[in-house]
Amino acid sequence: MNNFGTEEPRLVNPDRTGLNAFFKKVYGYMFLALLVTAATSYVGVTVFAVQIATMLSNPIAILILAGIMMAVASFASGQSMSNPGRSFGLMMGYSVLMGVFFTAIALTVNLGMIFSAFVTTAAVFGGMALYGLNTKRDMSSMSALLFGAVIALIIGGIINLFFFNSVVYLLISVIGVVVFSLMTAYDMNKLKQLYFSVQGNTQSEQGVAVFGALSLYLDFVNLFIYILRLFQIFGNNND
Template sequence: MAISPDYRTYQGARVAQTQAVLDAGLRAYMLRVYNWMASGLVLTGFVAYAIASYPPLNNAFYPLQETAQGLRHVAGPLAWIAMISPLAFVLVLSFGVNKLSTRTVQALYWAFCVAMGASLTSIFLRYTGESVVRVFFITAATFGAMSLYGYTTKSDLTKMGSFLMMGLFGIILAGLVNMFVHSSGLQFAISIIGVLVFVGLTAYDTQRIKADYVQFSYSEGSEMAARRSVYDALQLLLNFINLFMLLLQLTGNRSSNN
């Protein structure tokens, strides 16, 4: 049976309409993800700055102790707890995002941001405020460019995934080794490779988030969309923070007091 031109036109219009709805939903979803990420970044920065600038809290996390280089802030028990606790929140969210309620996922995300902020307090002790601000804007520009690339490129970045994860595990292991050997050369190499890894992960994760939305077609206002948007924001936030810290290690100006 021949298919009439009118029917083909109707089918084409239906496909175009469906694609337009999908595109609009994707843009709204990505905007939600970026809003969660930006809000989390603001909270993280506020907590870090508040602890660093309020002496009683600052001394509770990093008490002054006499060292070979003179009186210096050193990490106390609270600082070590703050540095370890973000990992616990990430693990809970990673394994429980599809099982936990939306409110629980959101609460865990805010708790992660507070813990991460507390763990980043030391950057205001180690680096000058000017260099922290400068590196932040460099990171924001780099992150924005790579995330835009990941969203718009037609290239399939999934092939990069396994390579980037190998690089990530490699710098984690190298970082653990360097905690004992204290090699400045190894630390420099870790920072350079780490920047490349997290620049790549930013583009990769953005494309993955886009592909997941298209594959699973999260309904606007659904519980799944609400939970996944928070989790996806967490992935991008982790990329941003790690990229910021690595660039700060490479280009930040050290404070004369620490």
């Protein structure tokens, strides 16, 4: 999960002024990406609802869209250090694609549930991000475990897309919330260390900022998706 190949620095009471400015930039990029996703979803619901609903009613179309999104995210991450501007543009493109995906969700889930899931996601994300930023623990040892868990979630989700089982769906949703909560803390912890390893190099700092914004954006939207699933499952059980 470390695209930079940098050795983890040991930090002793580092100056947080630059770190705070760095994370202000990271979250600025991340919130811009979320805004693009929300705007795309709004246009999708109000203008292209029929077309998007028809397209995403086919599991194969969902897999194709997911494949394109994974390719764009991977390329954006790989370009973050060598060409931060291109990486940022790709992140915005990814945000648009995610907006298309969320259009299908907005068409089938009531706004009250979406809002509740969003608030819950923001609270969980914020808490885990603060933990990852402030903990003195080095979380790099979690990399392999989290990467394996994400791969397992992807494979399990694809299988359940074709052979749906409600118990498996619930289990995947719960595991997804746990994994992306931990991933949020891990990414914040990693970004803090990456920042201090490139501090003073303007282009490298910019590259890490874009990389961090993309990582945290992915953590947030995936956490939101799994939390929304749980809201749907238990909301339907209460009807």
